[in-house]
Amino acid sequence: MDAQLVVVIAGILLAAVIVGSVLFLRGYSGKFTFDTSGGTAPRASEGEGNTSGVAFKGRFTLLTLGVGAMFTALVAKLWSMQMVSSDYYDSLAQKNQTRTVTTPAPRGRILDRNGTPLVTNRSSLAVTAYRDLADDTVMVRHLANVLGIPYVACRRNIQDNTEGAQAQHTIATDVRRSAIAYIQEHAGDFAGVQIAERTERVYPYGTTAAHVLGYTGTITQEQLEAQKEAEAQGSDASRIEYQSGDIVGQAGVEIEYEKLLQGIRGEQTVTVDAGGNVTGQEGAVPARAGSDIRLTLDLTIQQGCEQGLAHAIEVAKQEGYENAGAGACVCLDCTNGEILGLASLPTFDPTVFVGGISSDLWSQFNSDDGGQPLINRAVSGQYMSASTIKSLSALAGLEYGIYSSSRTSNCTGWWTGNGEANGKWCWLHSGHGTMNLQSGIANSCDPVFYDIGRDFFYNDENPEGLQEMFRRWGLGAKTGVDLPSEGEGRVPDAAWKESFFKDWSAEERAWNAGDMTNIVIGQGDILVTPLQMAMVYAGIAMDGVEYTPHVFLSAVARDGEGDAYLYNETGKKEHLKPHINSDADLELVKAGLHDVIYSTNASTASHFNNLSVQIAGKSGTGEKAGEDEYAWFVAYAPADDPKYVVACVLEQGGGGSATALRAVRDVFGVIYNEPDTSDSVDTATR
Amino acid sequence: MAAKAPARSSASSLNRVNKKISTQRSSFRQLVNPGVLIAWVLLMAYGAVIIWSASLTNAEASFPRHLLGIGIGVVVAAVIWHIDLRNLANISNVLLVVDIMLVFLPYVPGLSVTAQGMTGWIRIPLVGLNFQPVEIVKLVTICFISALGAQYNGKIDTVRDYVRLCGMLAVPFCCVIVQGDLGSALVVFFGGAVVIMMSGAKKEWVLSTIAILIGLVSLLLATDSIIDGIFGDNNSIFKNYQMRRLLVFIDPSSDTSGSGYNLQQSLIAVGSGGFFGKGIGNATQATSGFLPEAHTDFVFALTSETFGFAGAIVLLALFALLMFSTIRVAAKSENLFLRLVCTGIVGLWMFQIFENIGMCIGLMPITGIPLPFISFGSSSMIAQCAAVGMVQSIWRHRAKAA
Missing domain, CATH: 3.40.710.10 (DD-peptidase/beta-lactamase superfamily)
Structure with missing residues (x-):
């Protein structure tokens, strides 16, 4: 409403200017009407010179100056862009055509004090492709059949951008060996389809030490925001930078020693065209696995x-x-x-x-009905x-x-x-x-x-x-x-x-x-x-x-x-x-x-x-x-030279000495x- | 005698030859203004190289079609060069009628063609070529206003005459706007305005007119925003996207998807060119498709990216040579009408070049005006060649009395 008021006021002011200008022109008009009725009155009152030749010379000078001013403005602006700020625009042009995509790094393993692995990684074979593969409906159908998943799900996975638009999108994980072999044998039919090795958490002893080990999960929105805040405060540089979709520790040792366990993502630079399609690959930094850690647990x-x-x-x-x-x-x-x-x-x-x-x-x-199993009661x-x-x-x-x-x-x-x-x-x-x-x-x-x-x-x-x-x-x-x-x-x-x-x-x-x-x-x-x-x-x-x-x-x-x-x-x-x-x-x-x-x-x-x-x-x-x-x-x-202490509590378990x-x-x-x-x-x- | 005769004859023949050469040379200079000719040829050659480089990656930039445009343009220029244009001064009414007919030619059922959703094109019968009559309208309008302005013998005495001239310019201007091409309408307006000023309008009047026009435009925009606020965007005179496109050059980052994106990419293309440019085929902004319309409206960005600051300066220098030579042609002409036509053509070029290049480097709003002699498109090429033909004709007939 305020903006409109300003516009209205400005409009009124401008209207006043117009009226003023028109009145000004009318004044001239009247004067010259009088002049011309006088017939051959001299026109010495005009400042532009008497002969048309002199007058034209002035006008041509003005026109030349105008053209010169135009070229000066263009050259000045070009100088500032191409000579002064060239590097800035060059970096923008570079950024235009390259994207950095990341490859996941395996998390470190968690071992007991004697080196027995309590949490380890299992490699699983995943089928991936760039986003534009979704346009080839025939191939996507074929791929869906080979993988044994519905066509719609297959297509959706290819188009899903949570891993980054220019990254390889995961179509299916834990793919059967036979399906992988089929895809590799018929590489010609599956141009653009790639096999990627992924890692997933494996717990060789099942529920053993679950409360100490904790579990992993996709990074939450809160964690990402917390990271942004930490970045704004400019804390230490060695911090791992997380992206949406990263797997991070969410409980127990997995979250407590996240910094050690989390690997460093590999980076791959790809060149893209204006449509965002990947046209080539450039340098790559391989992913680095996280550190293995040993626990005091026996x-x-x-x-x-x-x-x-x-x-x-x-x-x-x-x-x-x-x-x-x-x-x-x-x-x-x-x-x-x-x-x-x-x-x-x-x-x-x-x-x-x-x-x-x-x-x-x-x-x-x-x-409460489920007994709150995630709580580490110790x-x-x-x-x-x-x-x-x-x-x-x-x-x-x-x-x-x-x-x-x-x-x-x-x-x-x-x-x-x-x-x-x-x-x-x-x-x-x-x-x-x-x-x-x-x-x-x-x-x-x-x-x-x-x-x-x-x-x-x-x-x-x-x-x-x-x-x-x-x-x-x-x-x-x-x-x-x-x-x-x-x-x-x-x-x-x-x-x-x-x-x-x-x-x-x-x-x-x-x-x-x-x-x-x-x-x-x-x-x-x-x-x-x-x-x-x-x-x-x-x-x-x-x-x-x-x-x-x-x-x-x-x-x-x-x-x-x-x-x-x-x-x-x-x-x-x-x-x-x-x-x-x-x-x-x-x-x-x-x-x-x-x-x-x-x-x-x-x-x-x-x-x-x-x-x-x-x-x-x-x-x-x-x-x-x-x-x-x-x-x-x-x-x-x-009792005489103590080393081990054991404490136990049972909720609603009766007398201590008995149970x-x-x-x-x-x-x-x-x-x-x-x-x-x-x-x-x-x-x-x- | 026998000994002398050959000497005399050789001396006289040398004299003859020298005279012949000198008359030939001077007659060539009499017939063709060398500055305009050199600038014209080099600009077309430069443009051809740029369009050829664009054609390497862009199928729409057809190099043979560009050469065809140049060919037709040269023929048209040569034809016009032979014509004495002074006769046009006496048929201003005819010029006006032709002007208006040309503007509305695309509405004639048999001729109209809708190319890529754009109107304003006609398909020439039998030949089968598409053409934009508005390019010719620009030149006809200049002739029309010059014919009127020449009547005042270099000095407009009364405001009534001045207002009448302005009113006459408003006719083709409004026609082109109605036809739906704001950019070309502005070119027409600017060229005509230069002619009126050169016809001897008082500075005070011109300044007052500028004030009135700014006021009117502001009023229009104010009314539009009020209508916008009360009745919604659908009923307003300018749609929001038009306003955005008009104003985006002030802050290119405000709109990164539509015209702001185009402008941003154009700025990157120009800026990243550096001093010597990236070379033909290495202009990543244009070849990878980031820069839109790299062969037509944003051809200057392509030029700057490919050939850098040096290439852009060469281009501007050629334009400067062309325009200053044309001003000289105007000054040398003894016929007032031809003189005005010449300055009008300078005005046309001035606006088109400033608007097109200014748009590419963020000085001016984005409008679809081609860069003379460079942009891909036969209509513009032929019309601009015709303008050069007119300038050369004026040079050729400069000394003859009216």
Whole structure:
């Protein structure tokens, strides 16, 4: 509307100019009418000269000047274009007739620590052609028949421009050898049809380590946009440039080490005419495969974790916990943080992502009904820690002088330390009798820890010393593992409760003794990941050092010999080093953990007695309203010179000693090649 | 005597020969203006080379047909050269009628032909050649306006006479516009305007006229945009695509698909030519088909890409020689009518060359005007040769009294 207004105003102004001009001309007209009526009046008033010869000379000069000006303008413009900006236009002309098309590079393989390939590539033969082949309907029909695909699909694939208009378009992948041979034998009939070698992901061990490995997929729009943003910010130049349609890592190691695994595309320069048809080929840079990488995973231990987890779930189901089915089991080397095995159930087959996953399957994978198999429960699953946290509670009690090693509590099965109205059961309703701290850990006696929790609550100096201890050992924070979407967990305290339950009344939101007695035994609002718990026990086993957990061991050098890059190249990476108050405290806890396995329960001991190494560990049973118990078991071995830590959690799997223990024992069985011989199921101990 | 006689006879024969040569030479100069002749021949030769290079990759640029056009053109020029054009000064009414008839010739049922969706063409009976009469209209209009302008003896005294002249020019101009060829109409207008100015119109009047014309065009565009806004593009005087094509030269990157694409490719062709050009057959813009109409409207881009800045300068120099020589012919002519015709022809060339080359290098809007003597197309070639024939005729008859 504004633009039109401007036009109208300009139009009015111009109309005024016209009227003015016409009036001006009329003025001249009148004057000369008067003049001519005067007859032979002299015309000296005109400035152009008196004779026509002089007048014409002036006019010819003007005309010559006009022509000269025209040529000057043309030459000036030509000079600026052809002499000054010639290079610019030349580059445009070059760009006009060449296009760069790319050839895909194979991704690097993923190996276990011993070099056994967990993910490798399969070459598949693809039939490709340039876009203009679609014009030859006879050949396309013939080709469709040979390939055994519908004519329409064949034609559509040839015309599909997602690989770039000037690139070879894939008509069919995984083509049968016989069809390839036929096309090659009748090359004359299939002029323009090419056979290309492609690579696709292969998983020799199926679902094994699926959650660590992750899967690949076509680059998403978001990823492309993120790349554009990064480019705009001008970050590092070594970055790989992705195109629409590229296959990239989408989960697990595949996405975490995308930069190493992704190869560098080959480039081929082709010349084209104005119609975009390829007329010739020029220089080519061959594609470079991505680096192979070695993981810390040991295939045997990995399989042990998976089978142990499945076994534990089976036991849980036999015991009547029919909702059991999900869980995680992680085994790591506490001397350096290497993750040797990591299992999560339910799992998925990464093969279904090769060549694109169907949307039905994808939505099933992401629904609660499907069990959310894509979630890596070992690093992303957050559970209440249950009694496995009692080691830390004991350390806190000792350090802050809340509960000395000589103090005892009398367990009657019903603890009334917060008054009769707020009485709490020990898991053993019949009571443990008189318990000190070590036997409290060994028997997982709740009242001992209720006392610690309550006394922390009423302690004026360190009312949150318990939470401080939890955090000191890495709870409530990421471990820094090199896997995506790691969970943080949660260490609840007064400030958290205040802000978390916003719509509660102030009184309800206030931190109380009951909250303390909950988290001190790992119930209530506390959340940990299985990996975090494994790390805590690794720290205890190593007398106060936690190494950053990792699955990446090294990138294999291109010639296949030796490592180009190691995770621990600059030495072992310490995640944290929790302060230990006194060695005696830690010894007390360790003795308690050793007693858990061997002294307190015949059933538990029966599983471990035949192992040649000593084990220390702790069970746990998380209680969640409306669901069956969550079974926990964390252990390390050998107890005197620890190397392996195994942690297992089963969602709704019952008591820790009864079910989760079996997975942990199976993993140790694989590590030491000494399988579990006991069938004993301890349903009583929590 | 016997000894002297041969000496005398040899001296006299030498004198005779010398005189003969000198009269021959001077009579040749009397008959043909050498500047115009040289420029004309070289331009046609240059054009032939360019069209031949275009014919290597473009089937539409038929080299034999181009040579045929040149041949007919030379014959026509020679015929006109023999005619004394002064008689035309007295038959201005006839010229006007012929002019209008030529414009509307393509509407005569037996003659009209639709070639490649274009109108404005006739098929000459019996010969079977297609021809564009509008090319001849340009010359006839110049003669017509010159005939009128010559009546004022070099000075237009009254505004009424001036306005009448302008009105007379408007007749063929409007006819060509109605016929649907804006580009040619502008050529006609510019040539006629040069004649009127040379006829002795006052500078003030000319400036006022220019102001009025700019105002009228602006009003037209303003009205068009208002109609556009209220009633939609379908009802407006200029369609949007016409406006885009008109204005795209201001910012070639604004429209990369249609005329903007053509212009962009033309700029690339000219610019990438560099100093010496890419050589015949290596002009990638033209040979790979990026440059549209490389042998007709965008022939200058082809020339610049093939022969570079040097080749373009040579071409411009030849045009300059042609035009300055023609102005000299006009100045030497003692007949006012012929003088005006000559300047009118200079005006025609001036506009066509500036518009065509300017279009190729982004100085002017894109219109379909051929480059004289170079562009492929017999109609333009024959008409331009006829113009040269007229100039030579004027040179030949310059000294004779009216």
